Amino acid sequence: MPGRRCFGIKIIVLSVLAFTTLLFIYPFPDTKLLFKQASRLLEGPSASDLCACPAQCVAETQGHQWFSERFNRSVYPLLTKENYTLPKDAFNWWMRLQSSRSGANFSHVMKEVFSMFPGESLYRDAGPDRCRSCAVVGNSGNLKGSYYGRMIDSNDLVIRMNQGPTQGFEDDVGARTTHHLMYPESAKNLDPETSLVLIPFKILDLQWLLSAFTTGHIKQTYRRVLPTIQADRAKVQIYSPVFMRYAYENWLDKHGRYPSTGFFSLMFALHICDEVSVFGYGADKRGNWDHYWEHNAGAGQYRSVHGGDHEYNITRYLATTNKIKMYVGT
Template sequence: MLWVMQRKQKVLILLCFFLTLTSIVLRYSYHESSSMYYLNILHGWSDSTLPNKPCACEHCVSEAHTSPWFDERFNHSIRPLMSENTVLSEDTYIWWQMLQRAKDPANLTAVMKELFNIIPSKEMYLDWGASRCRKCAVIGNSGNLKGSSYGSQIDLNDFVFRMNRAITAGYEKDVGSKTTHHFMYPESAKHLQANTSLVLIPFKTLDLQWLVSALTTGNITQTYTRVLAKITASKDKILIINPTFFKYVDDNWLENRGGYPSTGFMTLIFAMHICDELNVYGFGANSEGNWHHYWENIGGGAFRQTGVHDGDYEYNITRTLSSIGKINFFKGT
């Protein structure tokens, strides 16, 4: 009888141990679950929006929940490029036509139909995902590139974005030789190599008409100033910035400072929307405080305030993006 009682005692002790252990585990699990629940509420996350790395790079520019300042401004749902299916809201259309005070614009639907019969009609670069690591370089035209020796590292990027009248011949050591995308508007247009995508920033319906003309008849030679009648560019590589995206950059990022975003700033925000890792060169003044193009021998601040862009504000945003780890910023010389 004694051994039976001892065995029952052992069973009771083991049972109490397992009950206590189960209670501890349940309390811990509840605490962890509650903590995550309240963390999700705090950040506005749901089960389907918990923070996951959006790309395969070490740092992803579009990653959310890393900076409230960035999250308030960055909207990945805004389509950067036009396609044949693009529809502008009335508010956006009026804002866009007023940028350069366009008078009696042509019918946009008809112009777009003609344009997208010549160039690709589908929107590009919607392939983002956890398996992609697209590294890009945005090359501004600042004189701080002269003597920088950045050329070889610039050319290592998957995409290299240049703008307006930027040149590479003779400056390859500092600015590189690779150009995958060249951003321009009619008044800053230049001829491109066959392997380079022309990215048009349109300010009005006439700019779209100019592109049609420049690729075909060459009958438009004047906008608000003289423009190239024809351009050399691959028709199957032409892209058009969406006016909705243009307005988004002005509203969300610049808070409507200045007349409208500069080409450099538009290119930078565009790159953040289609790239995963972003390297930025040629923005701001050189070490002597001069704001000028790297191919020009002039100093001063002529390109700091153009009358339509707030250069200081745009530059400060660029530095903020660098300080929060969204871009790699190279100061030059």
């Protein structure tokens, strides 16, 4: 028996020495992640198993009653070629958002859309080995002089929206864009590295997407739009009307007519990211709702159509409860 015990002790000592040697030869890139994974093996599963981030995971609901009453991880933010059929109530709600002269059939248009664009089921890799950091960059004038650019670009994903430019404003808003959310009336050309995420408010918006990558025959919706667009069609994604309704009802309690692109972008990030930082939301410190690259004459319309004050209050509350980080700029 003593011999067996000594032999067992020798095996343990040799195993520890071998593991220590491996650490020096093949060092782990993230020491915090290593200790978190080791703790998980010793303590068993916990709420922190939702992600590998050293701080709190966005999807954590334990101890956050207000958040847990609103956040539903099962609501997927994108349409896919396997699942683009809309429940009748969600479809009827979506069809009332913007009037459209298009008499096209939604299902027929979606089949055509996903014959041209991938329609893959993305971002479903959440789990204890993922820590995806995301920056959501709004268009507020409070970004001017903020020097947030380097911080924004350090995130895994950088989500922008509408007409927001980067060229000439890199010090304040960064240079990288992984996802750009837009609708036809706010469309712009994108770099090949950027995913175009279309927010459709009507069937005509989906038809415009098809046209913009082919014939360019749709030049006007309720106003003139870009007839063609430069972007990588392999990276085009379609925001789900079901998710739009979820953002409007679960999170905004039906304030305004429908959410803004900024709020849709924030909701998108909450569901595909583990850490979310928000930049360029709200007015500047003088109460102006300008864009960082121009004077925004349509600020009043934003606040009346979208319930901008309520959206901003919800965003601020997410920050005060440490679900997101919010940078208010200048």
